[in-house]
Amino acid sequence: MANSEYRPGVPDNWFVDPIRLGVPGVSSRGEEDEENPLAWQSDALCAQTDPEAFFPEKGGSTRDAKKICESCEVRAQCLEYALQNDERFGIWGGLSERERRKLRKRAV
Ligand code: SF4
Numbered sequence: 566m567a568n569s570e571y572r573p574g575v576p577d578n579w580f581v582d583p584i585r586l587g588v589p590g591v592s593s594r595g596e597e598d599e600e601n602p603l604a605w606q607s608d609a610l611c612a613q614t615d616p617e618a619f620f621p622e623k624g625g626s627t628r629d630a631k632k633i634c635e636s637c638e639v640r641a642q643c644l645e646y647a648l649q650n651d652e653r654f655g656i657w658g659g660l661s662e663r664e665r666r667k668l669r670k671r672a673v
Pocket of ligand 1: 635
């Protein structure tokens with residue numbers, strides 16, 4: 566099967582910069598945009614680092630990514646977004662896929 570060696574890796578759209586994309590209503594920092602669910606990404610600390618760390622290979626270390634999340638200003642929004650959108654891969658809001666799955670189960 567062609568897909569058998571599929572590895573998630575870093576998705577192409579893992580980071581969408583609403584400012585760069587020129588999403589209407591999104592300007593530079595400081596203005597909250599309640600209509601754009603990705604507006605928080607303009608303050609994402611991981612956007613300034615190596616995205617590979619946030620999408621480690623299976624069994625790879627997540628420690629570096631989680632450490633960066635600890636100082637990220639938009640950690641809460643990031644986690645909320647990942648939970649709402651059922652993001653399956655990578656570190657979001659300082660939690661791994663497995664940790665997010667547990668959190669979701671607890672919330673149900
Ligand atoms: S909490 Fe972590 S994954 Fe989320 S935006 Fe911040 S640094 Fe990136």
